[in-house]
Amino acid sequence: MPEAFTLAEAFPAQTVITKFGSLPHLYNHLTWITAHWFPEKLMQQSGTIEFLAKVSHAMTSVSDKFTGIGVAMRSEVRGQKQGQPACHLATFAHEKTAIAAGHGTGSIAQFLLSGELQKPGVWSIEQALPTVLFERAMRERGLVIQQQWSCD
Numbered sequence: 001m002p003e004a005f006t007l008a009e010a011f012p013a014q015t016v017i018t019k020f021g022s023l024p025h026l027y028n029h030l031t032w033i034t035a036h037w038f039p040e041k042l043m044q045q046s047g048t049i050e051f052l053a054k055v056s057h058a059m060t061s062v063s064d065k066f067t068g069i070g071v072a073m074r075s076e077v078r079g080q081k082q083g084q085p086a087c088h089l090a091t092f093a094h095e096k097t098a099i100a101a102g103h104g105t106g107s108i109a110q111f112l113l114s115g116e117l118q119k120p121g122v123w124s125i126e127q128a129l130p131t132v133l134f135e136r137a138m139r140e141r142g143l144v145i146q147q148q149w150s151c152d
Helices: 003-010 026-037 046-067 097-114 131-140
Strands: 013-023 070-081 084-094 146-148
Touching: 070 097, 084 097, 097 131
Parallel strands: none
Antiparallel strands: 013 070, 070 084, 084 146
């Protein structure tokens, strides 16, 4: 996940852990099994990856009709806040990945067009978008991000 790198660049964090998964959870299990049980050399061959991509596409074209395509994300950031060790945990889930992604992209477009976001150059989203704008956009779109300031 690129966020594991860009979060650490944007915020004074010592450790960033990101997890991304799909809903239903079945595909997360299948991905884990593939990554842990299949031989590493086999997983480095383009033919194997192409085969697995075709199988995955065929499976999801059937299952998505019954379950939909959801997304689940978890971000754990450890670092300092006001000179003290801190940990922030955020989780998010939505039953439709395309809608969740569209809300994020639409928010950026909205802020650029309204002039509320003016940061020339190329930046990761964490560096370009102030937290207050991000939280407002998610709230306006009804997207709920669960947050806590303790990871114990």
